[in-house]
Amino acid sequence: MLRHGRNLLLANPSFQKWAASFPLTRLVAERQSNALFDICSGFVYSQILLACVRLDLFTKLAGGPRPIVSVAEDLDLSFDATQRLLRAATALKLVDHLEGERYGLGELGAALLANPSIGAVVEHHALLYADLTDPVALLRGDVKTELSGYWPYANRKPGDPAPAGADVDEAYAAYSELMAQSQLDIAEDILDAFPPTGHRxxxxxxxxxxxFVSVLAITAPEVEAQMLDLPQVAARARAALQTRGMLSRVTVHEGDFFSDSLPKGADVLSLIRVLHDHDDEAARAIIARAHDALEPGGTLLIAEPMGGGRGSDRVSDAYFNFYLLAMGRGRTRSVAEITCLLEASGFSDVRAVASRRPMLANILVAQRV
Ligand SMILES: C[S@@+](CC[C@H](N)C(=O)[O-])C[C@H]1O[C@@H](n2cnc3c(N)ncnc32)[C@H](O)[C@@H]1O
Structure with missing residues (x-):
């Protein structure tokens, strides 16, 4: 109530004018203006990053600081355009401006160079931003989005036949590669937070x-590692595991968790970045399959970005929620919402396990009753 009253006051233009001139409130007014400016300029910042990634600027600065002329030649841009880009990138800590008008890698540019998966995600965002051009139309469901084509399973209802064809195979390949690039960090975080030792x-x-199963098999060779995915993706998994020399150490099942039962016999079953892709009815169906597959006392582990409740988490409630809106299905859920889904489906002792990077994934575990 107090908060509501405060917000009404903040929305009043005369109050804003007074607050901006009164020394004690000026600081607060400035902080709010800066925060609002940051939100509205976010798109520009991300496009500057996209330009850096597309021009491969960070690789070009990896050998050490360079003068603008030399960078401009390498980027095939005019001197002015290069200077503009380098200054913008400096402001965003992607690049460092050094003495003698030379530019080198900034701390964020260096981090991006060390994590090529971030570059792939930056490039992938071009699709998302095209879909967000008219956010109100998107909220009303009036937009045929690019992202719904990118995720071929996103438009399938439970029980629909699997889409097929060369372009569908290509779509499976594109998203599976993107996911695989970021899965290593998540796999390590999960196995650190929930050590697999003692499981069968x-x-x-x-x-x-x-x-994930590769990291599991290396971390805990005594645990039998198994995975399941749609046939097209399972085939890609087998090929990738073969290349990594891991195929003999894991079992790959193919199946559809809406129409097929899940293999039984596991004492831990994980859903990593899976549940948030689905609306509540489908999420309940997946959890029910997990329940059928596990023995009483078995553990279900869910890892994905989770909201803080009451729309309070930037990454989950703002970013991922709009990403999933553009994808055409699913939503992020708070820990409390997932707990409700689990308890209603025969799981108990739901508990959060601290994750190193909750921005990538929060972790919940529950016991099958
Ligand atoms: C967002 S990806 C996450 C992949 C992986 N767990 C990770 O974190 O990188 C969702 C995965 O669920 C799979 N999937 C979607 N619908 C499915 C279904 N009906 N049956 C089995 N797997 C499905 C997709 O193919 C995809 O690999």
Whole structure:
């Protein structure tokens, strides 16, 4: 109530004018203006980053600081355009401006160079931003989005036949590669937070190209590592596991968690970045399959970005929620919402496990009753 009253006052233009001139409130008014400016300029910042990635600027600065002329020649841009880009990138800590008008890698540019998966995500965002051009039309469901084509399973209802064809195979390949690039960090975070030792068999459902099961098999060779995904993705997982020399150490099942039962016998079953792709009815169906597959006392582990409740988490409630809106299905849920879904489906003792990078994934575990 107090908060509501404060916000009404803040929305009043005469109050804003007074607050901006009164020394004690000026600082608060400035902080709010800066925060609002930051939100509205976010798109520009991300496009500057996209330009850097497309021009491969960070690789070009990796050998050491360079003068503008030399960078301009390499980027095939005019001197003025290069200077503009370098100054913008400096402001965003992507690049460092050094003495003698030379530019080198900034701390964020260096971090991006060390994590090529971030570059792939930056490039992928071109699709998302095209879909967000008219956010109100998107909210009304009036837009045929690019992202819904990118995720071929996004428009399928439970029980629909799997889409097929060369272009669908290409779509499976594109998203599976993108996911695989970021799955290594998540896999390590999960296995640090929930050590697999003492378990017998772990089934990763919606396991993508098998990065998680590979890390699991290396971390805990005594645990039988299994995964399941749609046939096209399972085939890609087998090929990727073969290349990594891991195929003999994991079992890859193919299946559809809406129309097929999940393999039984695992005492841990994980859903990593799977549930948020689905609306509540479908999420309940997936959890019910997990329940059928696990023995009483078995563990279900869910890892994905989760909201803080009451729309309070930037990454989950703002970013991922609009990403999923553009994808055409699913939503992020708070820990409390997922807990409700789990308890209603025969799981108990739901508890959060601290994750190193909750921005990538929060972790919940529950016991099958
Ligand atoms: C967002 S990706 C996450 C992949 C992986 N767990 C990760 O974190 O990188 C969702 C995964 O669920 C799989 N999937 C979607 N619908 C499925 C279905 N009906 N049956 C089985 N797997 C499905 C997708 O193919 C994809 O690999």
């Amino acid at each position: 068999r772990w089934l990763d459902v919606g396991g993508g190209e098998g990065v």
